[in-house]
Amino acid sequence: MTAPPAPDCPPLAGALRADVAVIGAGYTGLSAALHLARAGADVVVLDALAPGAGGAGRNVGLVNAGLWLMPQDLIARAGPEHGPRLLDCLGRAPAEVWQVIAEEAIACEAIPNGTLHCAPDAAGVAALTARAAQWQALGADLRLLDRDETSARTGSLGFQAALFDPRAGTIQPLAYARGLARTAMAKGARICGHSPVSGLRETAQGWQLATPQGQVDAAQVILATDLFPGAPRPECAQEQVILPYFNFATDPLPPELRAAILPGGEGAWDTRKVLTSFRLDAAGRFIIGSVGQLGALDTAVHHAWAARQMARLYPALRGVALQWGWWGRIGTTSDALPRLHQPAPGLWSVSGYNGRGIAPGTVFGRLLAELCLGRISADQMPLPLTPSSPAQLRSLRGLALRAGAAALHLVSGHGAR
Ligand SMILES: Cc1cc2nc3c(=O)[nH]c(=O)nc-3n(C[C@H](O)[C@H](O)[C@H](O)COP(=O)(O)OP(=O)(O)OC[C@H]3O[C@@H](n4cnc5c(N)ncnc54)[C@H](O)[C@@H]3O)c2cc1C
Numbered sequence: 001m002t003a004p005p006a007p008d009c010p011p012l013a014g015a016l017r018a019d020v021a022v023i024g025a026g027y028t029g030l031s032a033a034l035h036l037a038r039a040g041a042d043v044v045v046l047d048a049l050a051p052g053a054g055g056a057g058r059n060v061g062l063v064n065a066g067l068w069l070m071p072q073d074l075i076a077r078a079g080p081e082h083g084p085r086l087l088d089c090l091g092r093a094p095a096e097v098w099q100v101i102a103e104e105a106i107a108c109e110a111i112p113n114g115t116l117h118c119a120p121d122a123a124g125v126a127a128l129t130a131r132a133a134q135w136q137a138l139g140a141d142l143r144l145l146d147r148d149e150t151s152a153r154t155g156s157l158g159f160q161a162a163l164f165d166p167r168a169g170t171i172q173p174l175a176y177a178r179g180l181a182r183t184a185m186a187k188g189a190r191i192c193g194h195s196p197v198s199g200l201r202e203t204a205q206g207w208q209l210a211t212p213q214g215q216v217d218a219a220q221v222i223l224a225t226d227l228f229p230g231a232p233r234p235e236c237a238q239e240q241v242i243l244p245y246f247n248f249a250t251d252p253l254p255p256e257l258r259a260a261i262l263p264g265g266e267g268a269w270d271t272r273k274v275l276t277s278f279r280l281d282a283a284g285r286f287i288i289g290s291v292g293q294l295g296a297l298d299t300a301v302h303h304a305w306a307a308r309q310m311a312r313l314y315p316a317l318r319g320v321a322l323q324w325g326w327w328g329r330i331g332t333t334s335d336a337l338p339r340l341h342q343p344a345p346g347l348w349s350v351s352g353y354n355g356r357g358i359a360p361g362t363v364f365g366r367l368l369a370e371l372c373l374g375r376i377s378a379d380q381m382p383l384p385l386t387p388s389s390p391a392q393l394r395s396l397r398g399l400a401l402r403a404g405a406a407a408l409h410l411v412s413g414h415g416a417r
Contacts, residue, residue, distance in 0.1 A: 002281060003057075003174035004107060006050050007182045009193035012214035016190070018044040020372045021209050021218035023197045023231065026056035027357055028350055029224030030180035031365025032372075034100070037187035039373055044216050045181075045189060046209065048196035052177030054226060055357055058328030060247060060277045060289050062115055062267045063094045063358050065167040069336050071134040077335045079384070086337075086382040091140060093359030094167045100362060101171070106179030109282040112169035113265040118150065118159040124271030128163040141166055154268060155260045156313045162268075170267035170279055173358065200232035206346055220372045223341075223349035224365070226357075227331035233343060235388035236351040240331030242398040243355070244293035244405070247277075248306045248322035250286045257316055258284040274408050276309055285324075286310065286317060291405035294327040298406040305409035312413055330355045334391060338364070340383040348372070350383070 009025075020036050022029040025047035036043040047053060067074055067090060075083030094112070101110045119125045132144040143164045145153060150162040181191055192211070199210030206219040209232070225231035227240045253261075262268060262280055269277035277289040288310050292302045303322060311318035333339060333352040338360060341349045348371055350364040370376045378385050391397070 002283065003052075003172055003178055006052070006178055007185055007191070009047070009050060009181070009191045012046060012192035012195040012211045012216065014214050016044055016214065016216045018042045018190075018216060018218045020220045020222060021046065021207065021216045022222045022224055023209065024054070024224035024226065024228070025051040025177070025181060025191060026054045026224060026226060027177060027180070027361030028226070028365045028368070029222060030177060030184055031100075031362045032222050032224065032369045033189040033191070034104075034180055034184040034187065035366045035369035036372065037184050037189040039369070041373060043189045044218065045184070045191040046195040046197050046211060046216065047191070047193055048228070048230065050193040051181035051191060052174045054228065055328050055330065056177040056361070057174035058326055059173045059358065060245075060267070060269075060287070061170045061173045061279065061358075062269065062277065063097050063169050063171055064115065064356050065092075065094050065140070065165060065359065066090045067336060067356050067360075068354055070131055071138060074337070077337055082382055082384050087138065089363060089382040090360055091138070091167065093363045094169065096366070097171070097359050097362050098169070101176070101179070104179065104183040106176060106183060108175035108179050109172040110169065111171075111265045114164055114166040115168040115170075116145075116150070116153055116262075116266045116268040117163040117165070118154060118268055118270045119161045120159055120270050120272065122160070125161045127271050128161055132163050153264055153266065154262060158313045159270070164266070168267070171358065172281065176358070196230060197232050202344060220346040221348070222368050222372065223347065226351045227329060233349070235341070235343065235390075236339070236349055237331075238390040238394065239339065239388050240333055240352050241391050241394055241401070243291060243330040243332050243401050244327055245289060245330050245355070246292050246294050246302055246325060246327035247287055247289035248303060249281070249324040250317070250320050251323055252284040253280075253286060253317075253320070255284070260316065261286065261314055274405050276313075278313065286314075286320070288322070290409070291401065292327070292409060293402050294325055298402070299325070301406050301410050305413060308413035338383060339388065340378075340381055340385055341388055342378065342385055343388075
């Protein structure tokens, strides 16, 4: 555990009133709470466990601009009105993360040194070339690095090219979530941990939320539970297919090993469909991740693959133990775009970041706060208001992703030197 301790968030006990109740203390809910509290609104956040207990505390820590989609695909899918707006908003989203971290002095190992999207093969080089051209046409300052510069920047001979995005960077993800929680509380937000919301009903004044030991009455509600099935409105979860993703980490590496890996401090991942992500943390731990679940059946397969892949990328790390492992659920939508819903008046949600939730969650949390404050209207949002529609064959597709990744990791990388 490398994050600062969690702030003290005792469970809700008794009845509270608030202007806005937020369900879920991930990036979306916490950013909303921070901005509401900054504006002087009375806000209560309820989390089933604790701030950062969901995807926010389990992810890779890559603070990316945009989504996984190519910029032009994003515009085509989101449409001529929302597409350019969404791309512009998410292109600027990392800057907003760096700004919040600086303004609120959040200690979360923020390294705004960019990211390297690395191509291990010709198909990857072609994809990065197209991605670079599309972003550059929009005025973004991304740079495609050749093989030599990629080797120098990654410290690995495993890639033919890389796309450097100077807008992006890395954080310790749980530390960022806890920092948002602490700073929102310092500005007056009340955050209750171990307070799963089981009931949500409309009242004459707004909404009433029920937890095991209490209730909150609020004029408006932000539902920020992303893909948690136990949430009081399960629609957000049901429209996402779960992509499991794991990370393994070494203990801090000795300085001579550390110096040769990503010496510029970027975060990195590759263009493969079953991708590899890798970075160093502030203490010099090497963190490597990929698609897969660390369950009883698959942990050994993914751990062995991660050790082989680490040694393939960085031969000097062969034999270094991957001591720590964790995994989480990434929610994916049918068109890889997030969703904005208003299931009823005064009830808002944004979910489905498709593995890109740090910067988008921060930005959409602010935008949800602005909606609740009446500073913007729904038609000014970078996403259209849509009804939710459940994903087809959701469980089966999730299982297929899990099994497919395990099968691939079982066979890949053997015999690689
Ligand atoms: C392994 C992994 C790697 C990832 N890597 C990256 C990355 O490198 N970069 C990136 O940008 N994104 C990444 N993501 C995605 C990112 O973490 C998510 O998109 C982001 O956490 C979503 O934020 P959120 O606030 O919407 O939801 P979450 O962070 O999931 O928070 C939801 C919260 O709701 C609470 N909750 C659920 N049900 C209830 C209830 N009934 N009552 C009260 N509270 C409830 C949960 O306890 C939880 O704290 C990754 C995700 C995973 C899992």
